[in-house]
Amino acid sequence: MPDVFAIPVFFICFRETLECSIVISILLAWLKSTIDPDQDKVTYKRLRKQIWLGTFVGLFVCLCIGAGMIGAFYSIGINHWSTTEEIWEGVFSLIASIIISIMGAAILRVSKLQDKWQVKLKKALESKKGSHTGGKRQRFKMWCEKYAMFLLPFITVLREGLEAVVFVGGVGLSLPATSFPLAVVCGLAAGALIGFFIYKGGRFIAIQFFLIASTCVLYLIAAGLFSKAIWSFEANQWNAILGGDTDDIGSGPGSYDIRQSVWHVDCCNPEINGGGGWGIFNALLGWQNSATYGSVIAYNLYWLVVITWFVCMRFKERRGHWPLMKKSKSSAAVEGPAGDASSAEVDDIFGKPSTGSSDLETGNNKIETIEKTREL
Amino acid sequence: MMLSFQVLLPALYTALVTAKTVTYDFNISWITTNPDGLYERPTIGINGQWPIPRIEADVGDRIIVHANNQLGNRTTSLHFHGLYMNGSSQMDGPVGTSQCAIPAGQSLTYDFNITQPGTYWYHAHADGSYPDGLRGPLIINDAEDPYKDQYDEEIVLTLSDWYHSFMPDLISNFINTDNPTGAEPVPDSALMNDTQNLQINVQPGKTYKFRVINMGAFAGQYLWFEGHNISIVEVDGIYTEPTEASMLYITVAQRYSFLLTTQNDTTSNFAIVGSMDQDLFDTVPDGLNPNVTGWLVYNDKEPLPDPTLLDEFDPFDDYTLVPQDGLELYDKVDYSMEMNFYMGNLNDGANYAFINDKTYTMPKVPSLYTALSTGNNATDATIYGSNSNTFILDQGQVAEIVLNSADPGKHPFHLHGHSFQAVWRGAEDDGSYAYNETLPTVPMRRDTFMVNPNSNIVLRFKADNPGVWLFHCHIEWHIDSGLVATLIEAPLALQAQNLVIPQDHLDACKAANRPTSGNAAGNTANYEDLTGENLPPGPIPAGFTTSGIVAMVFSCVAGFLGMAVIIWYGLGEIETQKRKAA
Structure with missing residues (x-):
């Protein structure tokens, strides 16, 4: 199954699609509330069409870029490295683990994502009208205004999509090419589905339960990958001692360094012949038939760090400051739910959209566009 | 050649058969050599010579070798490969079987009669040291060739x-x-x-x-x-x-x-x-x-x-x-020893050879000394140690060794004290012997016979030579990794031979602090009690040991705890959403 379904790839696609669908759902909801579809059916339909067109064009473009990039990876022969050198597998597992860990927490905070986008779009839509002076720049602006409902989803999808491509590239380098398509499709579908539920609204709790469950899975995978990274580095060392690849030896004695062994069973090898069910077990939970001190300690240490991190985040959201630190003046000054302040901060840490000014600018002019369409 | 030839010719011109005594004084010491022109290295030589001198005698002669170990940093012994040593099992040479190793600075004398013609060789049978140079030809000339x-x-x-x-x-x-x-x-x-x-x-x-x-x-x-x-x-x-x-x-x-x-x-x-x-x-x-x-x-x-x-x-x-x-096939087998051999690993992670799941480990007391000192208990295979791969043969039996190799290499097996009929050799990858082959009527005989990869050989011989004889792969690496069995042949008849272990043999054991009587562990009171015997590393534990279980439990707890924290954090988000909705 790891040959046909790369679980980390699935989650990355899921995560990025979810963010796209939140943006789109906000836009659609906003459109609905701003233009009464019964009164101005034509305008409503046209703008809705723009939104969807932007979405799908963005999706199409980044799928093309993604496919091209992944194709390039494999034609360069990265697959070759990963099968011959455990060290590559270790590096890729480590990268994958870090990427998943960093973006994983964001999934849980859909409400914050929504808040953020709502604030951003609201700001954009409600801001002052730009002064119109002539020139090319002006004409470009006009064009942007006219097609804002196309450009906004297009750019969002493109940006999130390219991010996904880069992540998938990083995570998936050690995986066979055949494991990508199904995982990508499922990730897209799942993300879109959740986005749809969010749009329909009201079922936040059910959605949140789903998100909690998927985050748990995500971190299980990341813990396994982290452990596997250490394991692979050790395996690389052992192979160097043996002067060959232990794959030839199978999973019996000699395939592992007995001095480092915490447990070893000759069966259940996740790496031989695709691993079968053990391969899934390995991808999901980091199972190894031959565990080493390094890999076990790494697994437990990973969880220790994650637990500490989550507890600290929750602490900060509740109290407005990190544990063991004094309340800073600024956070003390924030009124209302402390979470708002911290969420923006956390988002910045994880590099989630503190989007470029072009986005905002596009947004800024939206209200004008809408007004114009009404005038028409 | 500096070997001293003491040819005793008592009835030189009168006797038809001139049985003589050939004596060699061997000072075994290091010499620098470079036989392949690629690398100069210290090599074990004899009397300042390397290649070491040829031992040569006639059928019927008596050979005496005074071996003086002047290596300083090595023990040694001499084995006269292929000689039957009938009546002189104690002169056969393998350390841990018929003697203790000659310690540095001591001498030990080998004294035996030649009853067979042919091409032989002699080499150290201690600590795998013969490839360091101590091996040379032993030629027995035959007037009746x-x-x-x-x-x-x-x-x-x-x-x-x-x-x-x-x-x-x-x-x-x-x-x-x-x-x-x-x-x-x-x-x-x-x-x-x-x-x-x-x-x-x-x-x-x-x-x-x-x-x-x-x-x-x-x-x-x-x-x-x-x-x-x-x-x-x-x-x-x-x-x-x-x-x-x-x-x-x-x-x-x-x-x-x-x-x-x-x-x-x-x-x-x-x-x-x-x-x-x-x-x-x-x-x-x-x-x-x-x-x-x-x-x-x-x-x-x-x-x-x-x-x-x-x-x-x-x-x-x-x-x-x-x-x-023209010696015909021994077609009635009295005692068949099946030896199933494979390579595997023990708990130290190293690779060992196993015969019937046991890797040979040298007993504390040389097996011959156990056979001589334990009376009627000498017929009990267990007293020779739990890893000596011992088989007990009765006097006069036709014995058969069925060796099944589950290893993908070629292995030349050698039996001390006998030449055997090589009655069957399977082709490569034949697996274990099927017991239904047509055997030659006059099978070839020799003392070292190769088994093909993942195949079998069948060897037969008559147990007419009381003594303690090793059966082993002659690849030195495999002797060291335990591809050795001990045949105790007619131990009671052996005791009846009244063999005298010479003092210098006993002194070799004394120098190494090894007992010279009792069972493999040196226990002279209770032969069944092998406490303190030499043992190989233990087997690799199958599956999960205590540390493995602890590690697994810790990892599971960490995983569940981590997920609990994530759930707790995620439920906090629900509160936020509810608040927002309200």
């Missing part, structure tokens, strides 16, 4: 592999956690008469008897003489019906005598090629020359031609030989 009229001259030709490193270092790297596959050290070169580019001057139109011995540690060698066929007349001391061959495959420890008739003109010289069997090598290092070349020199003014390259080796199959004495 059936082929004595068919040749003009005799030439002894030895083959050997050669290592540049010391055996103790090689062994500790071989039996090592870092070598779990048990890849054997690969020789650095091959030698012929302990040199390379050997020139043997021959006369045209003559017949020479070659006695060839592979004295190597590991590599079997293909041997051929360009432009000449050979006629095999003896293997491992057993005369055979003359049999034509063009190429031999000689495993370590095997010997062949053959007649070679030279050509009638002297216009060219011919290459003699020994080629190490590279199938045995796990990896063939770059730059290894597996071949050693010599020449039959008819005319030293003519060039010495390079040997022609061969596409494949097509050696003679020794199983097809027929002994000249």
